[in-house]
Amino acid sequence: xxxxxxxxxxxxxxxxxxxxxxxxxxxxxxxxxxxxxxxxxxxxxxxxxxxxxxxxxxxxxxxxxxxxxxxxxxxxxxxxxxxxxxxxxxxxxxxxxxxxxxxxxxxxxxxxxxxxxxxxxxxxxxxxxxxxxxxxxxxxxxxxxxxxxxxxxxxxxxxxxxxxxxxxxxxxxxxxxxxxxxxxxxxxxxxxxxxxxxxxxxxxxxxxxxxxxxxxxxxxxxxxxxxxxxxxxxxxxxxxxxxxxxxxxxxxxxxxxxxxxxxxxxxxxxxxxxxxxxxxxxxxxxxxxxxxxxxxxxxxxxxxxxxxxxxxxxxxxxxxxxxxxxxxxxxxxxxxxxxxxxxxxxxxxxxxxxxxxxxxxxxxxxxxxxxxxxxxxxxxxxxxxxxxxxxxxxxxxxxxxxxxxxxxxxxxxxxxx
Amino acid sequence: xxxxxxxxxxxxxxxxxxxxxxxxxxxxxxxxxxxxxxxxxxxxxxxxxxxxxxxxxxxxxxxxxxxxxxxxxxxxxxxxxxxxxxxxxxxxxxxxxx
Numbered sequence: 001x002x003x004x005x006x007x008x009x010x011x012x013x014x015x016x017x018x019x020x021x022x023x024x025x026x027x028x029x030x031x032x033x034x035x036x037x038x039x040x041x042x043x044x045x046x047x048x049x050x051x052x053x054x055x056x057x058x059x060x061x062x063x064x065x066x067x068x069x070x071x072x073x074x075x076x077x078x079x080x081x082x083x084x085x086x087x088x089x090x091x092x093x094x095x096x097x098x099x100x101x102x103x104x105x106x107x108x109x110x111x112x113x114x115x116x117x118x119x120x121x122x123x124x125x126x127x128x129x130x131x132x133x134x135x136x137x138x139x140x141x142x143x144x145x146x147x148x149x150x151x152x153x154x155x156x157x158x159x160x161x162x163x164x165x166x167x168x169x170x171x172x173x174x175x176x177x178x179x180x181x182x183x184x185x186x187x188x189x190x191x192x193x194x195x196x197x198x199x200x201x202x203x204x205x206x207x208x209x210x211x212x213x214x215x216x217x218x219x220x221x222x223x224x225x226x227x228x229x230x231x232x233x234x235x236x237x238x239x240x241x242x243x244x245x246x247x248x249x250x251x252x253x254x255x256x257x258x259x260x261x262x263x264x265x266x267x268x269x270x271x272x273x274x275x276x277x278x279x280x281x282x283x284x285x286x287x288x289x290x291x292x293x294x295x296x297x298x299x300x301x302x303x304x305x306x307x308x309x310x311x312x313x314x315x316x317x318x319x320x321x322x323x324x325x326x327x328x329x330x331x332x333x334x335x336x337x338x339x340x341x342x343x344x345x346x347x348x349x350x351x352x353x354x355x356x357x358x359x360x361x362x363x364x365x366x367x368x369x370x371x372x373x374x375x376x377x378x379x380x381x382x383x384x385x386x387x388x389x390x391x392x393x394x395x396x397x398x399x400x401x402x403x404x405x406x407x408x409x410x411x412x413x414x415x416x417x
Numbered sequence: 418x419x420x421x422x423x424x425x426x427x428x429x430x431x432x433x434x435x436x437x438x439x440x441x442x443x444x445x446x447x448x449x450x451x452x453x454x455x456x457x458x459x460x461x462x463x464x465x466x467x468x469x470x471x472x473x474x475x476x477x478x479x480x481x482x483x484x485x486x487x488x489x490x491x492x493x494x495x496x497x498x499x500x501x502x503x504x505x506x507x508x509x510x511x512x513x514x515x
Contacts, residue, residue, distance in 0.1 A: 200450075336450040343450075356449045361484075366452065370488045371427040376450040 003178050005050035005289040006325065007074035011174050014045045014053065014156045016111070021158035022417055025101045025108055029092040031084070038104040038414070039233060039269035040080060045110065045157035046173035048268060050289045055082035057116035057152030065120075065128040068281070068320075075323045077281040078129055078273060082112075082153075083146035089117060094151055101158075104414045108158050116152035129278050131307065138304060139273040161412040166393075167232070170246050170267040171412075177227075177266065178291035184261070186225040188213050190294040190329055191287040193301070194230050195272070197240050197248040197367075197386055197398070199378045201358035203257060204334040204343050209296045210262065212329045222261040227292055232411055233271035239400045242411065244389035248382050255381035266290075269411070276301065276308035277316035281324075284317065288326045298331045333357070336376060343376060367398055422464040422475070423482045424507070426495050428453040439502045457494055459483060459507045470515050490514060 005011040016024065033041070043049050051074060056064070059071040061079045070076045084094060092100060094114055102110040126133040126140040135141055163171045172180060181189055190213040192206050206226045214224045228249045232242050250265040252258050268286055273279055279302035287295050301313040317328045332347040335358060339351040349355060358377075366373050372383050390398040395407065428436065428445050433453060436442040445453035459467065464483055467473040473486045493514060497506035 338447075338450075358449070362449065365425060365484065366427050368485065368488060369427045369491050371429050371432065373427070373429060373449075374451045377452055 003175060003291070005047060005174065006285045007051040007070070007072075009051035009074075011047035011050045011178075011289060013047060013173070013175060014154075015160060016156055016158055018159050018417055021108070021111075024111055025158065025417075028099055028101045028111075029094075030101045030103050030108070031088065031092055031094075031112075032106075033102045033104055033109070035104075036234065036271050037082060037102070038109060039271065041102060041104075041110045041155055041157065042161060042269055042412075044080075044155045046175075048174060048286055048289055049080060050174070052080060054113070054115075054154035055150075055152050056080050058118040058120065058150070059116075060152070061118075061120055061125075061150070065124055068128075068278070075281065075320055076285065077278040078275060079125060081146060082151045084149050084151050085147040086149055088147075089149050089151070096153075102155075105410075107414045107416045109161075109414045110158055111156045112151070112153055113156075114151055114153040116150075118150055118152070119148060120150055122146070129273070129275050131276070137274070137307060139275050142271070142273065159415065159417055161414055163412045164409050166243055166247060167267065167411050170230070170250075170265055172264075172266040172290075174289045174291065180264065181225065181227075181291050184225060184264075185222065187223045188215075188217065188294060189225045189227050189292045190296055191283075191290070191292045191326075192226055192228045192296050193283055193287075194228060194249065195239065195245060197244050198252055198382060199358055199363050200336075200343050200376055201334045203252060203379070204345070205296065205298065205331050206258075206263075208334070208345060209294070209329045209331055213294045224262060226258065226263050227287075227290070228263070228265045229287060229290065229292075230265070230267045231270050231272060232267045233269060235400045235405065237400050237402065237405075241389060241394045241398060241400055241404060241408075243393040243409075244386055244398050247389055248385045251382050251385045252379065255379060257379060272302065274302060274304035274307075276303040277313040280313035280317055281320065284324050284326045284328070288324065292326065294327045294329045296329050296331050299333065364399075421481055422459040422461065423480070424457045424459060424486065424491075424494065425482060426455045426457060426491055426498075428455050428495075432495060435499050439499045441498065441502060441504070444504060455495070455498065455504075457498065457504050457507060463507045463511060466511055466515065 003011045063071045064076050064079050068077050099113045101108045102112050122143050123133045125143050130137050130139045190209045217223045230245050253263040299310040332345050336356045337344050337349045337351050386398045395403045445455050448454045464475050468475050474484045476482050493510045497509050
């Protein structure tokens, strides 16, 4: 049976057999791509970006910028762009109707059937997607850094990438994820977008969302799964290292705070744009394609600095509810109350002047010191896993350092055909 | 010493027992779900050394606290506090580690 993704389109993987690939690329010009573009090639090829079959042409970009839809009217909030310098366009003979080979790590990665070469006003993209046109906004900075030409056209992966350990078990592309969800018998699933190792505030965000999603379903058998979907992409110094994020999220299940009957850890390759409300819509699309029925959204989802209001993403999601195939689940913050003596929600506890809130800075400081905190803050098994990852993958730190960036295991490799 | 340039040393149950034995447990403050913090202060020169030699961040714009000190420095601070039964330990720590 066909698997239907965002926009009512069937999810189809666009991956050639290696024998077929060799013939297809004979004599074609080769263009090396960045890590970001390589990630997006994988997303297009495995159907994470359904209904897109390639990088956007001008008509789609224009429609995304002006209407938050693709040219055919399907909701879409962030342009998926392939940029190239004018010189490369000329030197490589990139023009509509021709094909080129995209290479990564020195090996052929994808066939790119060019259908459009165009320019677009970067400022207009910035204002539409990020609400501002300021270089200090990381999303604007990324758009401003693109070359002046954009190339649209279909993408086909020449060979499946090799996903390296410890990432491999968490790479569950749309068709595989949908199969697992069916096997588990889940009728509803709720996505937890994360770039963090989990403290108990995060754990209870997920548990709260589990109950919100369960709603009126029967409790006689497990029917709801929390799907942790970690964003693996560009790392900045002082972020948590990717290995710790994935393995610590998974540890919550392994140590029994969740179980395989209600929890699954996975990853998506994506460089955060920090587009706040527009990125919230984009995350809804990604997770729809993964076959997930509900999506958690907390305060200032995918925001940065003070560019967006705490609930701006919720408002935008509400404005397009009928056009998305995923139900938003809005989450309040969880905190510790010494009177209740438990982790509780700001929407429940009324000991307002005694509540102790989780802050990223505070948790980071505790983790940096390596002093095992009470289990009500970070589960002991998770804390031990953070320390283990720090030694095994992080050159002694659970946070990204220059040394980590230099020596880290690549998340995936593109092998020779 | 003037109460400026605070350094926050996290105190779990195990460390709290050591502070109790040193008669310093009353100096801790509860911060989150039973996790306590011991605040030790540095003078301006000491703060500058910590930034220069240990890559710490001196939050001069808000709390004045010294953040991101490596665990080995924090551990040494705690060790010295217990050993000297006194919170005025930063100069000793810097002598040993620099």
